[in-house]
Every structure is written in C-alpha cells, then in structure tokens.
Amino acid sequence: MRALVLSDIHGNLDALQAVLAAAGEFDVLWNLGDIVGYGAYPNEVIETVRPLATVNVRGNHDRVCCGLTSAEGFNPIAAEAANWTQRTLSPENLEWLRAMPQGPIRATARVMCAHGSPLHEDHYIVSMRDAFMPLQRMESEITFIGHTHLQGGFSQRNEDWEEARPSYSDDDTLEAIDMEVPKGTRHLINPGSVGQPRDGDWRAAFAIYDDEVERVTFFRIPYNVKAAQEAIRQAKLPERLASRLSQGR
Numbered sequence: 001m002r003a004l005v006l007s008d009i010h011g012n013l014d015a016l017q018a019v020l021a022a023a024g025e026f027d028v029l030w031n032l033g034d035i036v037g038y039g040a041y042p043n044e045v046i047e048t049v050r051p052l053a054t055v056n057v058r059g060n061h062d063r064v065c066c067g068l069t070s071a072e073g074f075n076p077i078a079a080e081a082a083n084w085t086q087r088t089l090s091p092e093n094l095e096w097l098r099a100m101p102q103g104p105i106r107a108t109a110r111v112m113c114a115h116g117s118p119l120h121e122d123h124y125i126v127s128m129r130d131a132f133m134p135l136q137r138m139e140s141e142i143t144f145i146g147h148t149h150l151q152g153g154f155s156q157r158n159e160d161w162e163e164a165r166p167s168y169s170d171d172d173t174l175e176a177i178d179m180e181v182p183k184g185t186r187h188l189i190n191p192g193s194v195g196q197p198r199d200g201d202w203r204a205a206f207a208i209y210d211d212e213v214e215r216v217t218f219f220r221i222p223y224n225v226k227a228a229q230e231a232i233r234q235a236k237l238p239e240r241l242a243s244r245l246s247q248g249r
C-alpha cells in the first residue's frame, strides 16, 4: 500500500495541485491537518482533498477557521487570515471542518496520524527533546505528524535515538529522499508542509509511505508560487502571507 501523506496545505491550491501531479499512484491519502488558513483557496483545497482522503485529522487552524475555538493565541496575521477563511468557506465546508476528528487517528495497525504531538494536538515537535516522550508513549510504532512545517523525523530503537532531516542538493527541481522505517523502530515523521514550508526551501513538501517495503520517501516539488502569491494579494490577505511563500519561511 502506498499512502500519500500531506500536512499543512493551508489553502494553497497551486502547491496542492503540483503535489498531486507529482505523487503518482497512491492507495490512500492521509491529511494531517491545517488544510486551511493563510492561503487564498480554502474551499478549493477542501473540495480537492475531501474525496481522496481516507484519514483526516484536524489542525489548530482548521479548528479556528470553522469557529470551534477562538483565534486567541494566534498572531495578528494568522488571526486575520482565519477570519477571512471563515467568511469565505461554504457552509458545507465549514461543517466538514467542524466534524474533523482530533488526532491521533489510527491509519493502519502500525501507523497513527496526528497534527501536533500524539500526546497533545497543539504541541510542536521541533527537536529530539520534544520527541522524547511521544516516541516512548505513543500507541503505534509510527506516527505521522505536522504542525511545525518542518520536514523530517525522529526515531528510536532501543538506546539509539536519531533525528532525520532530508538534505537536498538543489532548489528548483523535484527531489526525493528515502528513509527506511524497519519494524521494531519507533518513528515520528513529518512530511513537511504542502502550502507554507518554513525550512527555507520554498518547494511544496510531502511524503509517501510504502508499507510493503517499510519505507518513507520525502519529496520537494516546485510549484507555481507566483500564482499562489497573486491570489493572496487579490484576496487582500496580509502581504506577509504572500512574500513568505517564495522564501520558504
């Protein structure tokens, strides 16, 4: 089974379309949350992902954009984008977001999906220090997570602890990097952000998990970032949300 693992799409339809075109054939799609917020196409991304996704986990932006929780704690730019998104979403898509379950959600016998930490949906796992407890306490060998917009993973096998950050050679082509996930090893894996990467690489990030060979492949794919920026400006969303896309920050 090939699972396409997507997180933090954030209303970026241009990035999402490039990812789906590059992903090739897949059997299931797991959406790790923050499908909306920031980008100019919240309805379109929901309507693209909804028929394909077999697992959906809510993110903090999903929760605020559909009015389940307030934007308190969001910076002013994120709050403004959440307000705009809530006004723009169709009633049906708002309803779909409101019904989205909190992670972690079981995807297979070996895999669960979460937005933040498997121990708390809003916790960020940035460092091994953050990963330490979740790796030991999570209820599956592998948990796919999002939330930080940083592609990579943390693993544990007995006394061996490792951090994996895919390091790419280029920045304007499609690149893929494999990571083995052998049984008996525990992994927290972040496919990176489709719609707003924050690791200095502007290309859309995603991952494919193949359970027959127990391997995760990380991808970066160029997309029409100018079109995404133009749509954000047309929607009169904050300029920073457009400019940051070409910086990957």
Ligand code: ZN
Residues within 6 Å of the ligand: 008, 010, 034, 059, 061, 147, 148, 149
């Ligand atoms: Zn996010």
